[in-house]
Amino acid sequence: MKFGIVGTFGSAAEVVDLAVEAEQHGWDGYFTWDAIDLDMSEPVWDPWAVLAAAAVRTERITLGALVFALPRRRPWVVARQALTVDHLSGGRLVIPAGLGVPTDRAFVGVSGELTGTRERAELLDDHLTILDKAFSGERFAYDGTHHHVSDLQILPRPVQRPRVPIWVVGAFPSERSMGRAARFDGVVPQLRGERTMEHIGPRDVAEIAAWVREHRPADAGPFEIVLQGELPDDPAAARDHAAALADAGATWFIDSRWEGSAATYEAVSARIRAGAPSL
16 A cells, blocks of 8 residues: 655645655655635645646655546646646656535636536546547547547657556446546545545445456556545554555555644644654
């Protein structure tokens, strides 16, 4: 299992500094986040600018955002941004992608945006397909639900082949949502219905891993099962918790702290300096 952490709070310079600290203290991944306005008291920075700065100040660590709200972004613009960070980092970018939080002001605070779950899912499907084709470096056409591309080529090709890895949020056990994720390089699973806000435990991970094995071709390449949440502060407890998830099939755990006393720049910085669990 690999371990990442979200640099949740701080100034623009501080969140880039956190990426450097995360690399120095043995973390495998550093993630920013993608929002416009979630009524938070802390500043919200553009993820691509943060990742570009982090890319040139780090050498080893995987970089991404948890998660990119693709339905409110233009996919050909995202392709160009991703290729830039992919090259700046020497091939260390991943793209976790989802529908976006429906309460984000980018959906509810401006006119002309598609806000329904079905419409955002359609946009996500369009955008994922366009990204995949754009990363090929070849000219392509695409006739989707909301986007129609007749002749587009985006160069240079990514450092990573066949594409910059894409981890898609999947609502388990939704066949449609999980099927979308299975077509790409990883899933950031969420539970459905009454369990939406619950943390995913080892039994859930085992069921998700079994679903992926059944529905994804064996020769389709590596596939990540990416969990997020708060690791226990006690090193032994964190190690035991992570080990149980890894044994069940999880390949990444991303420590993400959004609320309470743990959701401050100082607390996240201290957690980074404490280091990732050692399995």
